[in-house]
Amino acid sequence: MTLTVVPDISEGRPELDVLATYRRHFGGGRASVGQLLGGMVEVGSSGAWIDVQDGRRYLDFGGYGVFILGHRHPVVTAAVHRQLDRHPLASRTFLEPVTAEAAAALAGTTPGDLDLVHFVNSGAEATEAALKLARIHGRTSVITTNKGYHGKTLGALSVTANPTYQDPFRPLLPDITAVPYGDAGAMAEALSKTRGTGVVILEPVQGEGGVVLPPPGYLRAVAELCTANDAMLIVDEIQTGMGRLGTWWGIEAEGVVPDILLVGKGLSGGVVPIAALVATPRAYAPFAKDPYLHTSTFAGSPLACAAAAATIGAMRDEQIVQRAACIGAHLLREMRLACAGLLPAGLVEVRGRGLLLGIEFEDPGTVGELALQLLERGVLSCHSLNSSRVLRFTPPAVLDDDEINQFLSSFSAAIAAL
Numbered sequence: 003m004t005l006t007v008v009p010d011i012s013e014g015r016p017e018l019d020v021l022a023t024y025r026r027h028f029g030g031g032r033a034s035v036g037q038l039l040g041g042m043v044e045v046g047s048s049g050a051w052i053d054v055q056d057g058r059r060y061l062d063f064g065g066y067g068v069f070i071l072g073h074r075h076p077v078v079t080a081a082v083h084r085q086l087d088r089h090p091l092a093s094r095t096f097l098e099p100v101t102a103e104a105a106a107a108l109a110g111t112t113p114g115d116l117d118l119v120h121f122v123n124s125g126a127e128a129t130e131a132a133l134k135l136a137r138i139h140g141r142t143s144v145i146t147t148n149k150g151y152h153g154k155t156l157g158a159l160s161v162t163a164n165p166t167y168q169d170p171f172r173p174l175l176p177d178i179t180a181v182p183y184g185d186a187g188a189m190a191e192a193l194s195k196t197r198g199t200g201v202v203i204l205e206p207v208q209g210e211g212g213v214v215l216p217p218p219g220y221l222r223a224v225a226e227l228c229t230a231n232d233a234m235l236i237v238d239e240i241q242t243g244m245g246r247l248g249t250w251w252g253i254e255a256e257g258v259v260p261d262i263l264l265v266g267k268g269l270s271g272g273v274v275p276i277a278a279l280v281a282t283p284r285a286y287a288p289f290a291k292d293p294y295l296h297t298s299t300f301a302g303s304p305l306a307c308a309a310a311a312a313t314i315g316a317m318r319d320e321q322i323v324q325r326a327a328c329i330g331a332h333l334l335r336e337m338r339l340a341c342a343g344l345l346p347a348g349l350v351e352v353r354g355r356g357l358l359l360g361i362e363f364e365d366p367g368t369v370g371e372l373a374l375q376l377l378e379r380g381v382l383s384c385h386s387l388n389s390s391r392v393l394r395f396t397p398p399a400v401l402d403d404d405e406i407n408q409f410l411s412s413f414s415a416a417i418a419a420l
């Protein structure tokens with residue numbers, strides 16, 4: 003047997019070793035992406051910053067919606083340290099207080115009678131759980147939206163309406179219809195065919211679809227159509243929730259209370275992965291009756307729940323939701339002004355709500371170029387999995403004025419360099 007010694011990544015020129023190790027053990031694709039983005043090796047983080055091996059720091063406006071509290075928020079890390087030293091994983095035999103505390107804290111943020119919580123480990127798992135819950139209620143005809151993103155496990159992928167990710171894995175779940183997002187008429191037509199077997203899944207603003215804001219009143223119209231057609235409604239707030247849009251939940255803007263709300267990303271506090279489904283008593287009833295219908299060994303662990311409960315507490319104490327609204331509005335205004343002054347070629351629109359911001363170009367190549375220009379200026383951004391023409395920004399709500407100004411000057415310079 004040959005032993006491979008992987009060097010300590012804190013010494014020497016580790017990026018070469020890490021790259022080679024990636025190539026060897028994760029395959030060439032991921033290694034090449036890392037190489038294309040400069041081959042940097044990240045080794046630390048705090049607040050709005052990611053530290054790389056050579057001592058440089060990057061302002062994290064990427065993060066795919068996870069870091070609403072920034073990296074390693076002290077309240078969250080302290081709670082996680084305490085839990086780690088006391089009781090990280092539960093027996094799953096006895097009752098456990100931290101899981102209960104996190105559920106109560108989460109339900110305290112959701113509107114209406116969205117009070118019943120089922121913790122899972124990832125966003126895709128939350129979608130799986132929601133689709134299964136709908137099926138127990140006989141809602142097997144699923145309506146999703148074009149470019150909607152709900153995860154990549156097999157059930158979730160069935161409603162992630164993007165042929166690039168779906169086609170290699172067909173056949174997927176049957177009886178799925180994808181309708182144009184934002185088009186209440188198309189939703190009405192699709193729902194009219196379901197005859198009491200329908201369930202709709204959609205996002206309040208499409209994130210991976212490229213920061214697509216529906217017309218005002220759309221969410222409310224969909225909720226009313228679901229009621230009229232005896233269909234269930236699942237609103238996926240895995241990306242838009244936890245304050246990202248400048249409200250705790252995107253559904254608040256239109257006073258909608260779905261049967262099931264999906265939560266993820268920011269719930270982790272950026273520290274320990276956790277996601278959840280939050281449902282009304284009626285929707286949740288089958289899971290309440292049989293708690294073993296849908297389970298997962300690590301779901302709702304005390305460690306992850308300590309992170310979630312501390313996250314919600316810190317968000318309340320530091321008015322993170324209000325900060326997201328305020329900083330987001332400022333960034334959007336300034337980014338639009340920068341683009342208007344510099345008139346980048348092929349710009350379609352700068353748009354967003356709260357701290358979910360996007361810039362759309364006619365040509366996907368320009369998106370890649372802007373991401374690289376920003377990287378050169380020390381700023382991370384995120385591409386959009388379901389829209390190659392949109393570069394996304396999902397910064398934390400803990401940015402200070404210097405960080406905001408640093409981003410805006412890098413953004414203007416990157417736009418000018420296009």
Ligand SMILES: Cc1ncc(COP(=O)(O)O)c(C=O)c1O
Nearest residue numbers: 124125126151152153238240241
């Ligand atoms: C709206 C939405 N739903 C579901 C998911 C899937 O979450 P995860 O990647 O944690 O499985 C994502 C991830 O980007 C998302 O944005």
